[in-house]
Amino acid sequence: xxxxxxxxxxxxxxxxxxLHAMSPSRRRVINIRRVLIAAIIVILAVVCATSIxxxxxxxxxxxxxxxxxxxxALNYLESLADEDYVSTIEVYGGMxxxxxxxxxxxxxxxxxxxxDWNEDNFVVVYTEYYVEYIxxxxxxDDGYTARTFWMEYDEVTNAWYYYDGMSGIPFLxxxxxxxLGHDGWTKDDVAAYNAATVYLEENFADxxxxxxxxxxxxxxxxxxxxPELAEERGWRWxxxxxxxxxxxxxxxxxxxxxxxxxxxxWMEKEAETGEWSCYKADTDVELEYVYxxxxxxxxQDERAQEAAIEAIEALAEDESIDRVYVYGSKxxxxxxxxxxxxDSNPLVEERGWSRVxxxxxVIYAEYQIxxxxxxADDIITYLWMERDTETDEWSCxxxxxxxxxxxxxxxxxx
Numbered sequence: 001x002x003x004x005x006x007x008x009x010x011x012x013x014x015x016x017x018x019l020h021a022m023s024p025s026r027r028r029v030i031n032i033r034r035v036l037i038a039a040i041i042v043i044l045a046v047v048c049a050t051s052i053x054x055x056x057x058x059x060x061x062x063x064x065x066x067x068x069x070x071x072x073a074l075n076y077l078e079s080l081a082d083e084d085y086v087s088t089i090e091v092y093g094g095m096x097x098x099x100x101x102x103x104x105x106x107x108x109x110x111x112x113x114x115x116d117w118n119e120d121n122f123v124v125v126y127t128e129y130y131v132e133y134i135x136x137x138x139x140x141d142d143g144y145t146a147r148t149f150w151m152e153y154d155e156v157t158n159a160w161y162y163y164d165g166m167s168g169i170p171f172l173x174x175x176x177x178x179x180l181g182h183d184g185w186t187k188d189d190v191a192a193y194n195a196a197t198v199y200l201e202e203n204f205a206d207x208x209x210x211x212x213x214x215x216x217x218x219x220x221x222x223x224x225x226x227p228e229l230a231e232e233r234g235w236r237w238x239x240x241x242x243x244x245x246x247x248x249x250x251x252x253x254x255x256x257x258x259x260x261x262x263x264x265x266w267m268e269k270e271a272e273t274g275e276w277s278c279y280k281a282d283t284d285v286e287l288e289y290v291y292x293x294x295x296x297x298x299x300q301d302e303r304a305q306e307a308a309i310e311a312i313e314a315l316a317e318d319e320s321i322d323r324v325y326v327y328g329s330k331x332x333x334x335x336x337x338x339x340x341x342x343d344s345n346p347l348v349e350e351r352g353w354s355r356v357x358x359x360x361x362v363i364y365a366e367y368q369i370x371x372x373x374x375x376a377d378d379i380i381t382y383l384w385m386e387r388d389t390e391t392d393e394w395s396c397x398x399x400x401x402x403x404x405x406x407x408x409x410x411x412x413x414x
Contacts, residue, residue: 063079064076064078064079065154065157065159065160065161065162066159066160067158067159067160068160069096069123069125069149069151069153069160070094070095070096070125072125072151072159072160072161072162073094073125073127073149073151073160073162074091074093074094074127076149076162077089077091077127077129077147078091080131084134084137085133085134085137085138086131086132086133086134087132087133087134088130088131088132089129089130089131089132090129090130090131091127091128091129092127092128092129092130093127093128094125094126094127094128094149095125095126096123096124096125096126097123097124097125097126097148098123099213099216099217100124100126100148100216101119101122101123101124102217103216103217104122104124104150105117105118105119105122115152115163117152120153121152121153121155122150122151122152122153123151123160124148124149124150124151125148125149125151126146126147126148127146127147127148127149128144128145128146129144129145129147130143130144130145131143131145147165147166148165148166149162149164149165150162150163150164150165151163191269191274191276192214192245192248192250192267192269192276193214193248193250194276195267195275195276195277195278196212196248196250196252196265196267196276196278197212199265199277199278199281200212200252200254200265203281204252204254204263206256207254207255207256208254208255208256209252209253209254210252210253210254210255210260210291210292211252211253211290211291212250212251212252212253212291213250213251213252213290214248214249214250214251215249215250215251215264218249218251218264219237219247219248219249220237222235222247222249222266223235223237223247230247233247233268233279234246234271235247235268245269246268246269246271247266247267247268247269248267248276249264249265249266249267250264250265250267251263251264251285251288251290252264252265253287253288253289253290253291253292255292255298259392260287260292261283261285261287262283262285262286262287262288263281263282263283263285264281264282264285265278265280265281265282266278266279266280266281266282267279300358300361300387300394301331301358301361303387303394304331304361304363304385304387304394305329305330305331305363306394307385307393307394307395307396308329308363308365308383308385308396309326309329309365311383311395311396311399312324312326312365312367312381312383312399313326315369319372320371320372320373321369321370321371321372322370322371322372323369323370324367324368324369324370325367325368325370326365326366326367327366327367327368327378327409327411327412327413328365328366328410328411329363329364329365329366329411330363330364331361331362331363331364332362332363332364332382335362335364335382336355336360336361336362337355339353339360339362339384340353340354340355340360347397348360351386351397352389353386357389358387359386359387359389360384360385360386360387361385362382362383362384362385363382363383363385364380364381364382364410365380365381365382365383366378366379366380366381366409366410366411366412367379367381368412378403378409378412379401379403380401380402380403380406380409381399381400381401381402381403382399382400382402383396383398383399383400384396384397384398384399384400385397
């Protein structure tokens with residue numbers, strides 16, 4: 001019999017029979033050894049599992065991770081000061097980049113699915129810093145730098161880790177204003193942004209500009225929805241591979257005519273000159289409330305007064321009235337408050353009247369009615385004005401003549 005056959009044969013013998021053949025003391029030693037071996041196996045399994053978990057996670061910045069994603073990213077950048085290839089680094093700041101977060105989850109859905117990323121455990125952090133390298137060691141360029149970090153949250157450690165990211169993106173100077181425009185950072189998106197600024201200042205000079213941004217999602221949507229136009233004009237926007245952009249959509253919100261509105265600017269790059277200009281301004285845009293709140297915009301008291309005057313002047317449509325002349329009007333804050341705090345008035349709740357959301361005002365007005373028969377009346381009235389939140393239009397709910405209760409006119413000429 002070969003030695004290997006003997007070994008296999010011995011392996012086939014049940015351990016129980018071997019133990020019975022041994023003395024009791026020898027059996028106790030064997031059992032103790034078994035327990036120790038089992039314990040060692042368990043410890044090794046835990047260590048291996050931890051090692052496998054860490055390896056599978058593929059994370060950076062383990063030592064700099066905190067329970068805040070921005071702090072974790074900034075800590076990682078600051079830790080680069082200890083690297084031999086870094087001469088100096090000054091970190092300016094960072095912020096959660098909500099728009100890019102949504103784009104990564106959408107366009108990198110295979111990675112997001114593999115790592116179980118969602119809005120709760122994944123964010124993109126935009127950072128800005130200035131760095132100088134030891135050029136004998138690395139080929140990197142010095143200067144003002146912007147970088148995004150893909151941060152993922154670990155429930156076990158309650159910390160945010162740096163998984164991946166992108167460098168070579170435009171330095172916008174959000175945290176260091178002097179950084180914008182430094183050599184090497186006049187990228188296409190910065191140029192498009194600046195061109196949009198000029199266009200808005202020249203063409204929207206009579207409005208109050210609330211804010212604007214490069215709308216990456218709309219940029220992709222326009223190119224996808226208008227492929228023939230995009231091909232004709234040479235529009236390109238490939239975010240994840242190159243930064244050779246020739247088209248951008250800029251979203252802007254502004255305030256005009258007592259209401260907030262929005263516009264999309266289709267910005268394109270001239271192939272020969274490299275200059276950016278506005279191809280189209282699309283005002284048929286749904287307001288996203290990026291820079292303004294959903295509360296009523298300012299100027300509602302003026303709008304309520306204008307609607308009240310229109311309601312008074314509409315009285316002239318009566319055949320017995322020759323003309324109506326409004327002496328003056330104002331928002332009566334005291335009367336407005338009294339109406340809204342009257343618990344016995346069911347209209348407040350039924351019609352959604354609110355001073356906070358500017359959906360109700362009492363307007364005090366004085367006017368004169370001249371009749372077709374030659375007579376005239378000077379009238380003082382309260383107008384209950386309400387705003388429709390869907391149409392944002394003001395209208396008169398009721399009008400009450402209070403001339404008899406007032407001792408004098410405020411606006412009537414003496």
